[in-house]
Amino acid sequence: MSRIVMKFGGTSVADLDRIRIVAQRVRHQIAQGDEVAVVVSAMAGATNQLIAWCQSLSPLHDAREYDAVVATGEQVTCGLLAIALQALGIEARSFLGWQVPVVTDGAHGTARIQAIDAQKMNDCLAAGQVPVMAGFQGIGPDHRVTTLGRGGSDTSAVALAAAIGADRCDIYTDVDGVYTTDPRITARAQRMDRIAYEEMLELASVGAKVLQTRSVELAMKQRVRVQVLSSFGTPDDPGPGTLLVDEDEIVEKEIVTGIAYSRDEAKVTVKRVPDRPGVAACIFGPLADAHVNVDMIVQNVSDDGTTDMTFTLGSAELPRAIASLEAARGAIGYTRLITDKDVVKISVVGVGMRSHAGVASTMFRTLADKGINIQVISTSEIKVSVLVAEEYTELAVRALHTAYGLDGA
């Protein structure tokens, strides 16, 4: 007997028929002899509707009230799923965040889980019942409802799995696993049976939005085995999916396991800043103060005592970055700002890179062969990223997918 946390996302519980299928899937899991706890998201679309209402009433709404409103999405689903399970003869009961309790910090709207009290969930399991926990929500130090931010139900599920010592956390979603790249870009993308946490983190952070990044971090830290599965298979067979594991569990390490891309990028070049010690601090200090997350940074070779500084950031943060740099213009002393939103960040990822040379040069040569100009480069231990013009996205991804031998039949 294993203890399994099953998490179902918004498309998996989008309507009553889908909720009935989820109930059947849970029944099938129990029939395997497993103990099951469930975590659910809101019905697809429900959260967006609730957010739109809050924003319409006040663009600068109180995050505490936003949380009270938005958390109802998961409250509805967990009650409905408990009813659907009972209709199949399975003893089940819903748990809201404050009932478990899922204790979070006080950052309403983007709260972080501090602790999950496992007592009631364990009691429920011990009594042969299926606890159905509302994802995405908790209770803050002010005794009010908190929410975890977009995709937070993944984190709820992983945190619950860690709290109750589950053998595995199965995340049912609208894709059937993690792919070597976006299957919409190339039909040759292949589902991976296994992926290391670190690779998943890099893929998630550069745009392969299968799991919330924070949930992968938590899974890695707490060593929770996470499996990504499709909720669109039959209730008895969701298909093989992708298992997130520790790097050590992957015997035959591929040098590159995946190609990711992110279009939500923007590039800023600060022209002709004095090339003196402290100028980088002059530029990036104000940006940090304005809560702008800078990603890649390049400083050009100095020329006549001035240099150009180029960096990338999420395109949504561009207006804030510009405002902040213009306010600091006197202190920095640049001549002008050049911004570009028509860029894409393309990354090759793989834990095998640690022990193999030549990954970056293969990337550069492949792109050069296709006539694609690289604007910015950044590397980490298991990733090489480049910024190129957005129009080359598909061409670049396909070429790299082939170059690293990832193409399927």
Add this chain to the structure above:
Amino acid sequence: MSRIVMKFGGTSVADLDRIRIVAQRVRHQIAQGDEVAVVVSAMAGATNQLIAWCQSLSPLHDAREYDAVVATGEQVTCGLLAIALQALGIEARSFLGWQVPVVTDGAHGTARIQAIDAQKMNDCLAAGQVPVMAGFQGIGPDHRVTTLGRGGSDTSAVALAAAIGADRCDIYTDVDGVYTTDPRITARAQRMDRIAYEEMLELASVGAKVLQTRSVELAMKQRVRVQVLSSFGTPDDPGPGTLLVDEDEIVEKEIVTGIAYSRDEAKVTVKRVPDRPGVAACIFGPLADAHVNVDMIVQNVSDDGTTDMTFTLGSAELPRAIASLEAARGAIGYTRLITDKDVVKISVVGVGMRSHAGVASTMFRTLADKGINIQVISTSEIKVSVLVAEEYTELAVRALHTAYGLDGA
């Protein structure tokens, strides 16, 4: 300065525009120098949608899960109204049932309020904030969400008014007060400025569905001054409405203040039961066991040792009543059951009846003049009710409205 509880029903908060108008109305009340606490229902239609989902998944759903699902309706509205108030510069915060807490018994789906802890609400008011409480919900002894049954938000509002010692509880609804009869039946119906609790109770229980009966009982018991007002006036002027007061406060008592009717009635005649002691118990015992609420009862004059027993009940309970009587046929010993759903109960109500004779005879004569046959009669201290064929509803109501001098210009 007065302390006012303002309660807004589903049509008053049906969409974002209506919620904004409610916020303006609260602002206007505060501008009068009053302290205000607010109670809200779910957006019109929301509760029905949630109930339909529960029923679709399982007709015999777990009432505890039903409560968790259905209570989200008010949770959404109280958060949204708090945001709308803040957008007007009014400090406000939402309170869910479990946060106040509104302590109820454990009868999920039809829970009764046992106590409202006034501490947090009073603190909130003392801090110059407007507490916005979710109506219809509470927390049960099992630490789970409970709901109060249809119209329960009225009761939430009256209970809150009693708990915080409010000077008045204003119930904003889709009618502008309590009328002498249904204005859809006669344009001569008049809004009453005042009505005694007892009269309101009788009108409510016979079908004038302005307030939940339980809320009126509670208001009477706790001596809460309740005002029924229209939410469709301007934010600055809801119009005069109707004030519920103690009988003693009505100086000039009308003999009859209102004519009510209820079409949700059914009549059952049990034919030729043995006329012996204990036969009534044989009939009504099984009905009580089956939770059938019997209303009017008539026992015919005995004839050849047998008699006919006629009674009325809510038409929704008819199938249960028939099943129960058929099961007890051997014990009762009747020849057959006759049922009739095409009946209406018409009632004349007024506290002045206590000191005036002739009310019933005026009713009987008026109906006889119109050729309407009375099938069953029942009376209380402040009410006379008759059962007649449903087709006479409008004719009877109009004739009685005129006969008791209630017609307006």
